[in-house]
Amino acid sequence: MPAIQTTSAQQFRLRAGAALMALAGLAFVGYAAAFLALNFSGAFLELGIGPEEVDKGRAEVQAFSPRLYHYISHLHIALSGFIAATGLAIAAMSWFGVPRGERWAFAATVTVTAASLAISVPAHYPWGLATLGHLGPVYLAVLIFLAGAATTYSGMRGPSGESS
Structure with missing residues (x-):
């Protein structure tokens, strides 16, 4: 399916939204790098997890x-590798496909982000691991991503709100 035809205002929203989505993807890569570095530091435990959450x-x-x-x-x-790879996929699809109005790139980026969060985040809560220091950076990246996705989606809509 070809990319959508857009006005200059729609193109601006596509580019701005895609940039925010790509920034969020790179934030996931940064989180993965911190996660990896902590594995080899004296901390050993994940970002934002300390003796209050894990007693050893x-x-x-x-x-x-x-x-x-x-x-x-x-x-x-391994987990830091998967987080980084997911962030890179989000950033690449957002940067190269989404600004051109490629619906597949937008749908894939939103789906990858939603699936990774739906699978990984809930398990933190039953065991008291959902600290602000641990999940706060993820939530910030998600807010940036959502702002970008909403902006992008508005750029994919026509002047009267219909899909272009």
Whole structure:
């Protein structure tokens, strides 16, 4: 399906919204980098997670079970890779496809973002891991993404609100 035909006002909204969406994707990449760095620091635990949430640190886990420590470390590394890859996909589709009015890029970007959050965020709440320091940066990136998606969507609509 071809890209939509747009007016200059619609094109401005497409570009502005896409830039916000791409910025949010890059924010996810930054979060992943912090996540990865903390794995190799003395902190070991994730961003915003401390002794109030988890009563054992790096040394205690290593003393209890070096294999468990390596398993947790490998999960941190793998998860940071998936977070970074998701952020890069969001940023790339937002930057290269969305400003041209490519509906597939917009739909894919929104779907990838929604799916990743719907799967990853809820598990934080039952175990008291939804601290502001841990999920706050994610929520900020999501707010930026939503502002961009709303702006982009308005640019994909015609002057009277119909889909272009």
